Amino acid sequence: MSSDSSRHIWTIAKRELSGYFNSPVAYVFIVIFLLLNGFFTFMLGGFFELGEASLSKPFFSWHPWLYLFLVPAAGMRLWSEERRVGTLELLLTYPIAPWEAILGKFIASWIFLAIALGLTFPVVLTVGYLGSPDLGAILAGYLGSFLLAGAYLAVTVMTSALTRNQVVSFILSVVICFFLILAGWEPVTNLLVRWAPDTIVNLVASFSVMPHFGNFQRGVVDLRDLLFFASVIVFSLFGTGVILRGLRGA
Amino acid sequence: MIIVENLVKEFGPKRAVNSVSFTVNRGEILGFLGPNGAGKSTTMRMITGYIPPTSGRVSVGGNDLSENPIPAKKLIGYLPESAPCYSDMTVHGFLSFAAEMRGMRGRTIQDAIQRVASLCFLEGVLHQSVDTLSKGYRHRTCFAQSIIHDPEVLVLDEPTDGLDPNQKHEVRQLIKRMGEKKAIIFSTHILEEVEAVCSRAIIIDRGTVVANGTPAELKARSENAGLVRVRISGGTVDAVKGKLTGLMTAGRVQVQSEGASITARIQPRERALAGELARAVGDAASQSGWKLEELHTEEGRLDEVFRSITLPDTVKRTE
Ligand SMILES: Nc1ncnc2c1ncn2[C@@H]1O[C@H](COP(=O)(O)OP(=O)(O)O)[C@@H](O)[C@H]1O
Ligand SMILES: [Mg+2]
Numbered sequence: 001m002s003s004d005s006s007r008h009i010w011t012i013a014k015r016e017l018s019g020y021f022n023s024p025v026a027y028v029f030i031v032i033f034l035l036l037n038g039f040f041t042f043m044l045g046g047f048f049e050l051g052e053a054s055l056s057k058p059f060f061s062w063h064p065w066l067y068l069f070l071v072p073a074a075g076m077r078l079w080s081e082e083r084r085v086g087t088l089e090l091l092l093t094y095p096i097a098p099w100e101a102i103l104g105k106f107i108a109s110w111i112f113l114a115i116a117l118g119l120t121f122p123v124v125l126t127v128g129y130l131g132s133p134d135l136g137a138i139l140a141g142y143l144g145s146f147l148l149a150g151a152y153l154a155v156t157v158m159t160s161a162l163t164r165n166q167v168v169s170f171i172l173s174v175v176i177c178f179f180l181i182l183a184g185w186e187p188v189t190n191l192l193v194r195w196a197p198d199t200i201v202n203l204v205a206s207f208s209v210m211p212h213f214g215n216f217q218r219g220v221v222d223l224r225d226l227l228f229f230a231s232v233i234v235f236s237l238f239g240t241g242v243i244l245r246g247l248r249g250a
Numbered sequence: 251m252i253i254v255e256n257l258v259k260e261f262g263p264k265r266a267v268n269s270v271s272f273t274v275n276r277g278e279i280l281g282f283l284g285p286n287g288a289g290k291s292t293t294m295r296m297i298t299g300y301i302p303p304t305s306g307r308v309s310v311g312g313n314d315l316s317e318n319p320i321p322a323k324k325l326i327g328y329l330p331e332s333a334p335c336y337s338d339m340t341v342h343g344f345l346s347f348a349a350e351m352r353g354m355r356g357r358t359i360q361d362a363i364q365r366v367a368s369l370c371f372l373e374g375v376l377h378q379s380v381d382t383l384s385k386g387y388r389h390r391t392c393f394a395q396s397i398i399h400d401p402e403v404l405v406l407d408e409p410t411d412g413l414d415p416n417q418k419h420e421v422r423q424l425i426k427r428m429g430e431k432k433a434i435i436f437s438t439h440i441l442e443e444v445e446a447v448c449s450r451a452i453i454i455d456r457g458t459v460v461a462n463g464t465p466a467e468l469k470a471r472s473e474n475a476g477l478v479r480v481r482i483s484g485g486t487v488d489a490v491k492g493k494l495t496g497l498m499t500a501g502r503v504q505v506q507s508e509g510a511s512i513t514a515r516i517q518p519r520e521r522a523l524a525g526e527l528a529r530a531v532g533d534a535a536s537q538s539g540w541k542l543e544e545l546h547t548e549e550g551r552l553d554e555v556f557r558s559i560t561l562p563d564t565v566k567r568t569e
Contacts, residue, residue: 004353011350019338086334090395092329093298094351095323132529 005129008096009138012104012112015080019035022110033070033116040066041123054133060141060217064181067152074113075156076166078105079240083164083247092248103239106157106233112147117142137219147229148209149206151206152177154236161243184208251325251433252297252401259292259457267504268293268457269306273397274450279429280438281448281465285355285560289457290437291331294407297435298328310403324352327401331408333392333434337381341372341391344380345398352399364459367396369424385412393421406436410443420564441552445564465552476517476524478531481544486491487567490514493534501528511543 020026040220041047041064081090091101113231127133152173159172182188184205192201209232212225252274259267267289274280282290295301297308299322301316306370309313314320316452336344349359367373370390375383380391389412396404409425410418425434426447438444444451445465448534453461453468461468469475490512491505501517518527535542 007353008351011347015339015347017338018343022338086330086332087336089295089300089330090328090334090348090392093300093323093326093328094348095353097320128364153476184303223533 003017004013005100008100009107011105012091012096013108015110016105016108020108026112029070029074030116030119033066033085034083034119037062037123039117039121042053046161052131055123055127055138055170056217056219059120060145060213063145063148064213067149068174068177070182071113071152072156072159072170072177075109075153076170076173078109078157078158079161080166080169083161084166092244098244099237099241101238102157102244106154106237107113109153111148111158113153114146117145117149126141134219140216140219140221140237143221144213146223147216147226148213151180151229151236153187153230154233155180158236158243161240161247180207180209182208184210252435253307253309253312254293254297255295255307255439257293257308258304259289259301260304261297262430265266266457267296267303270386270457270459271306272452272459274433274435276433277430278433278450279425279448280433280434281444281451282454283439283441283556284437284446284449284454285439287456288454290454290558291407292437293454294328294405294437298405299323304553314345319347325394325401326403326405327399329396329404329406329409331411333389333412335380335392335395338379340377340379341367341383341394342376344391345394345454348395348398358488362400365400366398369397370394371420373536378480386414386417389413390417390421402432403438404432404434408438409436410438418443435488441556442458445552452545453556460559461555466549468555469492469549469552470521471558472548472551473558474548474551476521476527477556478516478518478528479513479515479544479546479548480516480531480535480536480542481508481511485512485538485540486526487512489538490540493538494531496526497534499523499530500529529567 037059041055041059044062069128077090082091092097092098116143124133124138127138156169156173159176160169162168162172185208189201192204206228209229214229215222215225254273257267257270258265270289270293272280273356282293292301296303297310299308299319302316309324310468313325316324320370336347339347345366346359348363354362354546363376367376370393372387372390372394374443375387380388383391393409393528396406400401404425406425410421413421422443425436429447429449436447436510438463448465450462450464451468452459461471474560487505487507491503491514494500494503494505494514494516499519501519503514503516505512507513516527516531519522522548528545532542532545
């Protein structure tokens with residue numbers, strides 16, 4: 001990547017990030033994220049009753065569901081707002097490549113989500129205070145959660161390029177991410193095996209975030225899972241590029 | 251600087267721009283005229299590289315927009331039709347972002363912001379959030395964004411739209427001043443603007459260029475162009491009519507008395523003879539001992555030309 005490209009990407013990312021933190025929405029978002037995390041972990045997750053020094057079940061297992069709504073909410077405006085206001089015409093006539101803008105926006109949102117995720121550190125402190133957790137497993141869980149957020153976000157980036165309406169972009173993204181969960185969610189796969197052969201069910205499930213996130217959640221970092229998330233992200237961002245080009249060519 | 255060749259843009263079955271060609275050189279200000287929906291914005295979007303043409307070619311500073319977009323885009327400053335701005339930023343933040351996107355850094359950015367802020371009268375609102383600005387200020391903020399890198403080529407889509415008369419005047423002066431060193435193309439449907447600012451004008455209608463020339467040349471296509479009006483005292487209607495009709499260069503002559511004086515409208519036999527006709531009328535008056543109170547040659551009017559070229563289609567369209 002040339003230094004010009006990285007400068008363009010960073011300029012755009014910086015603008016988006018300051019956009020987040022200049023508006024109260026970002027703080028509201030983070031507070032809601034932390035409150036929900038606390039609620040799920042300590043109330044529904046039965047953190048204290050489990051009596052084990054692990055975050056896998058009580059904390060990370062909620063993230064696919066939590067992100068299902070929060071990540072689309074954080075990313076829905078990225079392109080749809082540019083389209084609605086017309087600034088897309090400015091952005092794409094600056095002397096930059098469109099993929100630099102796509103990447104810049106994605107990175108900014110991902111950093112924002114990482115900050116929100118990072119602010120859950122008191123959970124780690126709590127579990128460390130109560131017992132002696134496997135720190136490696138916790139780190140793996142965080143890495144998985146970060147990648148999961150990135151995958152949902154990339155989908156949202158793509159849906160937000162499809163429409164000038166943020167709400168539509170949000171709904172589309174939730175629907176797609178929901179499928180990414182369901183295809184490999186155990187209650188669904190358990191149902192599916194009654195109708196279809198195992199190989200088919202496994203194939204469908206392999207497109208889901210669940211088995212891949214599950215490994216991280218258990219503290220296992222596998223190259224194949226890393227590749228899975230990387231390909232969802234690359235595919236969605238590439239799709240965004242195609243959509244943006246289609247918009248202008250139509 | 252700008253070369254446009256046989257540019258075509260189709261949206262589905264609809265041809266929005268139909269084989270448009272023109273060039274704009276440094277030091278030229280090209281006015282792009284046409285009724286709503288004529289294809290002005292679409293043409294400008296292709297020049298700035300926002301949308302690709304269906305066929306045809308645009309080159310800016312020798313760089314083909316589809317083969318070599320980045321160097322071409324570097325040369326261009328662009329004010330889109332709706333003057334969009336990032337409204338969650340301050341004016342300063344937005345201009346600074348635009349400067350960074352143009353590859354500027356550090357001190358240069360601050361200097362550039364000061365320069366465009368003073369050109370566009372934004373000094374008082376630099377640290378105000380864009381979404382708190384009135385429409386005129388927002389418009390000038392986007393204008394400022396387009397000239398932040400002092401571009402060699404400026405593409406302005408209705409740059410005076412939504413401004414009050416004073417602001418319109420200021421922006422026209424600004425364009426005119428910048429036009430000395432840049433190649434500028436701007437669209438408008440305000441005809442006086444073309445006369446006040448442009449060195450050349452193109453009229454486009456339903457995607458096709460229907461006229462291309464200096465404002466004076468275009469005006470000369472007007473029906474009344476070259477018409478000589480005089481007011482005379484000291485003669486009779488018949489004598490005046492006889493004398494003027496007898497002139498070599500005169501075509502149709504209308505004479506009527508108006509109080510103590512007589513007014514006449516003399517059409518030149520041919521448009522090219524307009525200058526001679528005026529002189530001949532003056533000579534005829536002094537030979538006959540009439541007092542010439544007023545003599546005036548019509549230049550023709552741009553709005554007349556505009557209407558005569560584009561109206562028939564507009565009428566057809568609304569039917
Ligand atoms: N993205 C688009 N999709 C379909 N039709 C379009 C699009 N953009 C412009 N048009 C059509 O192309 C024609 C020219 O539009 P435009 O260039 O905006 O005209 P002008 O700027 O001269 O008013 C109009 O009939 C308009 O409806
Ligand atoms: Mg227009």
